[in-house]
Amino acid sequence: MSALPPVELGFRPLRQSCYGTGVTEILSPLSPRAAVYGAPPADLVDVPDGALQLSPLRPGGGAFEALADGALDALTVAAPPGSIERRYVLAQALRTLALGGALTVLAPKDKGGQRLRAELEGFGCEVAERSKARQRICGTQKPADPNGLAEAIAEGSPSFVEAIGLHSQPGIFSWNRIDPGSALLLRHLPPLAGRGADLGAGLGILSKAVLASPKVEALTLVEIDRRAVEAARLNVADPRAAVLWADARETGLGDLDFVVSNPPFHAEGIEDRGLGQAFITAAARMLRRSGALLLVANRHMPYEDVLRTSFRSVETRVEEAGYKIFEARK
16 A cells, blocks of 8 residues: 555644534644554554544544544554444544545454454455454555445444443443443442542443442542543433543542442453553552552452552452452552
8 A cells, every 4th residue: 555645733622522422523624634543553554643543542532423524534443353343443434534545454363353354345445455463454445435334333333222221332341231340349339438439430330339329429430431431421420420531540539538440451452460450559549548449350360469569458358250359448
């Protein structure tokens, strides 16, 4: 494929979307004409300086839903592993590209890479494919009349999931079910009081239970996935709740009475046990003296040492079905 076109550096900030309605902001003439989704390996593909980041996992970035049809000349996508989410991203990518615009998409072979070519061809694209470093890399251009974009976008868009009674979207962690760890903590969550935070709040499942206690004065839901943030703002309709799109490891919250968390241990599909450990360290920093952390985790996760290092006392309150619930006091 030819090199990506030059990028115009200046652009005005994009308005945040209202969940389910998208954003009507249209790129100005000064906006970048190139964008990137996620973190494609720099040794496999080139991303031009100044490209607009569109991943919902990059706080402060843009969003596909904010872009007009044909707004971009070039786009590089690190495709997500989930099939519904991936097709949604590919369809949005083709929608936002100008006719003939360049699209580069890559994914590990065992995380959707082997399906990329067929999926792009299903949208009507002519695809050049190569493999390197266990990744499939596909290059194409937007065709004159792509097929099935509206259907793929509709399938992957925000919706109300009747089975769990929550607003959600494919691609969010446990988007259509309550994960076992959260379900266990819900069953053993004591009444809480004062000011607190839910780190890695997701759809707001734990937060809704926390706010059932009238003694809770304020609760900040901290979540790195913009899609989950927008869902949680609908799911947790309580004036004591505030939802923050941010990395829980980097927030400036402090002087809290409690923190609850079902911390992640995957970063964009790759297991990272250090994530949960960093959440524990962040929680300790946020809590006042005698403040409590209630944390649920898979039994095999190595959290005990960092808990004992960061907290005055640590108790395993429940151990059940492959999970542990810890209560740690500052």
